[in-house]
Amino acid sequence: MTLFRFFRHPLSLALSLAACLAQAAPFEMAISPSRFELSAKNGERIGQSIDLHNLGSAATALAVRTLDWSYSAEGHISYHDELLPGSCRPWVALERRSVKIPAQTKQAFRFQITPPADAPRGECRFMIAIEGVEPAQQTIIQSGGASLSLPVTGRIAVAVYVMLGGAEPKLEVQQIGMREMAGKRSPSITVRNSGDAHGRLEGTVDAKDAKGRDFTLAVEGTPIMPGQTRHLALVPKGEDGQPAIQPSYPIKASGLLDWDKGSFKLNADFQ
Secondary structure (H helix, E strand, O other), rough: OOEEEEOOOOOOOOOOOOOOOOOOOOOOEEEEEEEEEEEOOOEEEEEEEEEEEEEEOOOOOEEEEEEEEEOOOOOOOEEEEEOOOOOOHHHHOOOOEEEEEEEOEEEEEEEOOOOOOOOEEEEEEEEEEEEEHHHHHHHHHHHOOOOOOOOOOEEEEEEEEEOOOOOOOOOOOOEEEEEOOOOEEEEOOOEEOOOOOEEEOOEEEEOOOOOEEEEEEOOOOOOOOOOOOEEEEEEEOOOOOOOEEEOOOEEEEEEEEEEEEEEEEEEEEEO
């Protein structure tokens, strides 16, 4: 197995609650890493592990399963319990379907991916969903009856990407300018991915606003899926823990934004 990229982000609290039960115990879990980006050969088994951290004062029962997912060009994520066409989830083996983590304890959870020998070139993508459940639901999970309708107290979804056969992104910048983003006009960069694996832009560029104030603009680092064209916001970034300034237009910006295979030079006036 060749490791393409393996992210070890700082612990991130689960802020997205799927659905809450009345009088449910708090879901105080954190995970590391936040995602996996790997490459593999056909017929080769990959083994990885996720660190599960119970930050609470009581033991927490968790259900673990895989989900398919889709990500729109507008940046909306959808989870799918059913197998989508071309899903690689049948290649995935989880260590177990449920686990109980003692209070204030870290525990490793292992999983394996085995692409078949005839798997086509491309990117295998799935989520590992780690969900807090009430004890009454544990029997359902252990008997194989879990579904998206099962009540949960919280969910952390870990994205796993596996590139096969040399799959890679091919990003190109199509436009830089002002665009309506989240209800207001903002600096943005439009990027097309004509490759067969997801890609991301990363980094910041130097900027100066109409009042002569220097600051940086950070590009939105969400994934650009194969075949997608996405409009990514360039957002003012605060320095040293300070809040970001509200810039006065026009803004002049310049610098480099990086991706897997290189970088793009940005030199723009945002009016």
